[in-house]
Structure formats: structure tokens, C-alpha cells
Amino acid sequence: MDDDKIRQSFMPAGQTENFLKHLRQFPTSSYFRRMAPRRVPRFAFEYCDTGAGDDVGIAHNWASLDGVKIVPRYGVTAVSPPVDVELFGTRYAAPIGIAPMGGPSMVWPGADLILAKAAQAARVPYTLGVVGGATIEQVAAVAPDVFWLQMYRFARNDHKIGFDLVRRAAAAGVKVLTLTVDTPVRTIRSREAYAGLGWEFKPDLRMFAEMLMRPRWLMALLRNGYPRFASMQEYAGGLTATNDIIRFARSEMGGAFLWDEIARFRDAWKGPMTVKGIMHPEDAEKALSLGIDGIWVSNHGGRQIEALAPTIDVLPAIAEVVGTRATILFDSGVRSGQDVMRALALGAQAAFAGKAFLWSLAALGEEGPAQLIDLFMNDLRGSLGQIGAQSPAEARAAKVVHPTRIAF
Template structure:
């Protein structure tokens, strides 16, 4: 069996993770929505971009570090928010946070995370951002924002692309949708993954820890999950976004933007950054790839607005392509989940090390960051 040390790219980490995980958890991580065409589109967008190298350039002292506002990160890649990470491995969110702290890159705790805001901020005090799902009850939203600030979090990421539930058919087939009731075939498959099963038999179901205070003292994992799913999703408006901007004193990031006009309006509301994303292909199957939307959004908001992007990132060269097309920083979600499933914190570190190595080689081959140019990716939207 392949070990972490034998994983030399993200795909090999994915294969190791798939062997460890039962199908219902693997499908949750890997799956998209409807026919999963958007998943394919995200990858095709990167595959359709080439980079032009320039040689006879001194590349002996290149750096991967990248600054965002007042903080400098070791490389222009961070860990995107991923809900229910604890189903991949108990304690996964904190493993992700600690690996981010180790490598000096940002970690974004999901609003559907299985560690609390406070615990994540303590595990990675310099790197933790918080991603917020706006609740139907304003008091919960406001308290989550207050707690994030009190924990020392300086970056609030507000996700706006989930106005309603999406049709994730893999999860439906496995019974991994609220209220969770795994099918008999999914249960039988889980029995074939004894290492994963043993951990859950010993430690129990993970909980939405940030939401535990709102479910009442002594609430079970099921009760907390029921509360979460009764509150999320909530159909936000620009008025809700403006109110959140008033509540938050730190950096305010709007995630889930694909249209240039929406990006421009988010900046007008007060966003410090726009995060170009189609939610990893998990909300609207006919949405364009995030990468293909970058040039128009960059033109709309100008050079001064920070642009972040995710969706389909699997190689260091993907990071370079996204930066060449207008992004300031890139985030990856599934690769980090492969890592944490395959080997816990060490697996996340392996994923980050793979990206770091590929980035170093790629930038040097291109002749430096300033030499990276690209062929335009076709706009896949209508």
C-alpha cells in the first residue's frame, strides 16, 4: 500500500484517501451537483491554459512568498473552507489549521466546520480565517461574527452562493443528506473500511462545534446538526451583506462571485476582497469555471481590489495560471481533504509540500513570476 512518502502528487494522495474512506464520505468530498459537469469544467479551464517560459534568466533566488494586506504568506496558496471535515478524520479542522500554521499559509475554517472558531484560532493564531454562512436568525449570525473577532480572527469570508440547497445526487444516493440516514449499501461499504470505522466507533460523530452554543447545553451531534440545517441556507441580499460589513472591523471577503457586476457591487458595499468561486462545482452545475471569470472580474474591479479564487486546483502550475489571469491568491479545498483523510496533519503537510515543490519548479521554469503569461481561456458562461 502506498504511504504518504510515496505520494508525489495530489492525485496519489486522493487515491490513498479513497482507500481509507467509506464511499459516503468519499462521495461527499469528491462529488458535485447534478451531472457534475461543473467539476469537469473547473479542471478543463486549467487544462486549456498554457504558460510561456522565458529562459536565460537568473532564477537562483526566487521566492514564493506573497503578501496580502499586512501579512506575508509563504506561498500564494491557502486552505479553502470545507464543511464536515471531521467526517474524513476526527479532528480534521484542527489538523488543517496546524498544518497551515506550520507552512505559513492561510486556513479558512468553514462555517460548517467540526471545530469551533475559538479552537481553530488557538491552533493557528496567525493563519485562521473564518467563513460565515448567514443564518436565518440574525442573532446567531451576529454572535458568530462577534466570537470570530474575540478569538483574534482578522479575516471574515462571507459565502453568498448558497441561497438554497443544491442537488448533490451522490449524497442523496448514500443517504448523506439531512436528516442523515445512510442507506444499507452505504453502511455495508463503511464496514469494509475498518480503520475509519474504528475511529468513529471510539470517538462518536463529529459536531458543528461553532454552532453548539446555540443548540442548548448538552445538545447531541444530531441536535446541533438539526439546528444548523434549519438555519442554513438563507437567501441573502445586498442589504444583509452591507449590514455584515458594518459589524466586522477586519478584512471583509465576499466568496462565491462569478459575475463582474456582482464583483463591482461587492466592492461598493465594502468588500476588501472578492473570492471568485463556484463552490467547487457543488451548487450550480451549469455555472462557468471560476478561472474563466477572472479576467472580466479583474477588469471590473481594477488592480487595487484583492481577488481570490478556488475550484479545480490540483497542481502548482494551476496556481501560477490563476495568478497570471488576475488572481492575487489561490485556495484549494479537496487536495487538503485528501491529505487529512490519507494521513491526518502529516497528510495535509504532504499536500502543501507537493504544491510548494511544484510551485518552486514551475516559477523557475518560467523565468520568474513576472514572466508568467498565458493563453486566454474561453469564457464558458452564456
């Protein structure tokens, strides 16, 4: 086979040259992580890379994913399979999505729109965090076909802000609305605190020095401004300064959604809705009883508390309870197409990554997310082909050796 044919069999269609441009430097997401501290200020890297406490929860997520082993079957497929999937009535290029993140613009200024554009170009879901650095309307303009929205709880005045966000999401054409339930309190992330990041963004002299040592990041900051909670600005009574908006948003936001509140938002939102942060089969069953369309299995990536079970360990029990009654989504620790395959094999219909996309931004700036999506898609195709699955759905039929599988 000549070089061109080898490339075409290996590469994601339509993005061959861009992918090859950076493949040698960044062949997996871990190479983005290695490069990231050299490209962004130290506080930005600590923000994207850390978790709660001493990062034990992150390590456990990774270790449990690595512990999932699959027994392959051969003689059933000769080529890499297609990986497109349907989620909530929309066809996507792969069962790979960008998870909601708070403040990705801390890692690379302007990150929210960069991520949205990359997802739109690749036709994979992009979930904007409601406290992200771009408004609902801005993201809808650049990612109309793949735009999902994640929301936190704003309970004051009978959820006035929350229901208005639902109105704006509907007007903007958001595909899926996600309510996050796994953040009842905000916890301390030690590496963030040590790097100088607190409740607000107030750079000290050390942080300014770090910025000056990273000119590409600084230029992006000058173009895009300080990170801010963009979608919250219109509720802030005319406040425009970044920290004023952050203070306002945090005064309004608090606690995790209660089941009766979820029921009200289910009634208000006419499109597909997921609940993110489910870790117990009985909670999944409760969500289903309220008409929720998607069960998003997540431990918040180990960023809230490090003592939680790894997400992959609870996924099989939740998948067994949910069956075909809802779509099962997965996150927490996803670093590769092989991790996506593992989640599919244990019952998910799609897997989402967050931290890996932040590494890609830190290491490669605006080109990073598109490169990472291509890496994920190529790795997923190869992984499914290697185990004899001819589609993402067939991964679930694979024989899985899973050393830690929690029984409820």
C-alpha cells in the same frame, strides 16, 4: 551536486524528511484521490469527491484550468523563486490556502483541527467553515496566525447568530472574515445521496459495514466522534446530539447574503472582509462599493450547480474590473501548484484548494494535509521558475494562452 544538496534545493525548508517519506506514494494530488477510496468508507469518499448532479461542473473547472497555457521567458532567473506573499496585512509562506469546507470531518474525523494545524505549521491561510466540526475558539488556539472564518446567512431574529459569530471571531483573533453568497439554495449531490448521505448523518447497515472495513478511519471516529456543526452548538438551546445540532443549524441557516446585509456585516466587522462566490464583474464592483477588501472568485467548486461557468474563465474579466482596489482570491478546481500559478497569471493574488485537501485526509489521514501543502509549495516554486517569474506577483506579467475567456 551531491544528494543532500539536491534534496535541499528541491524540498520545502524545514519539512524535508516528512515530505520525502510520502513523496514516492503521493507525488501529486491525483495520487491522493486514487488511494482515498481504499482508506475511508465509501460514503466518506463520495462526500469529498462529488459535486452537483453528475459532476460536470467539477470536470469543467479542471478542463478549463488545464486549458490555460503560459508562454515562458528564459534567461531571467537561475533558481526557484521565493513564493511568500502578503494578504490583508499578514505575511504568508505562499499564495496557497485551504478553502472553507462544510463537514470535512465526514471524510476524516477531526479533520478541521488537522487542517488548521497543518496550515499554521506551513504559514498558509486556513479558512474554517462555520458549519465545520471545530469551534472558532478551538481553531484559534491551534492556528492563531493563519485563521480565517467563512460564514453563511443566519437571518432569523435580525441575524442574531451571525452577528454573535462576528463577535466571537473578533475575540478569537480571526484574520479575515468571509461571507459566502453562492448558496441561495441547497442542491442534491447524486453520489452523496446514492451512498446514503442525506440531510442528517444516520448510518444504515451498509454504512456501518463500510466503517468496519476501514479500521484507521473507525479509530479516528472513536477518538473524535461523529461530524457536527461545532460552532453552532452554543446557540442550540442545550442540544448536544449531532443530528439535533445539524437540524437546528439548518433551520436557522438559509439563503444567500443580500447586498444590504453584507453592508451591515461590513460595518460590524473591523478587520479585512471578503465576499466568496463572485462570478460577475458587476457583482465585484458592487462588493467594492461596500468597502469589501477581497473578491473571492468561486463557483463553489461545482458542488452547488454544474451549469456554471468555470471560475478560471471569469477570473480575467473580474481582475480587469477590480484592478488594485482589492485582493482577488480564487478557488474551484485547484489541484496543484501549476493551477495556483495559472490563477496568479490571470489576476488572482492567492488560490485556495478544498477537494484536494479532502483527498489528502482520506488517503493519508492526519499526515495528508501537511504533505499536500508541501507538494503545492514545491510545485509552485518550480512552476514559477519555469516560466521565468521571480515572485508570485510576476506571474501576472506572463503571456497567457487562454482558450475560454468570457467577455461581459
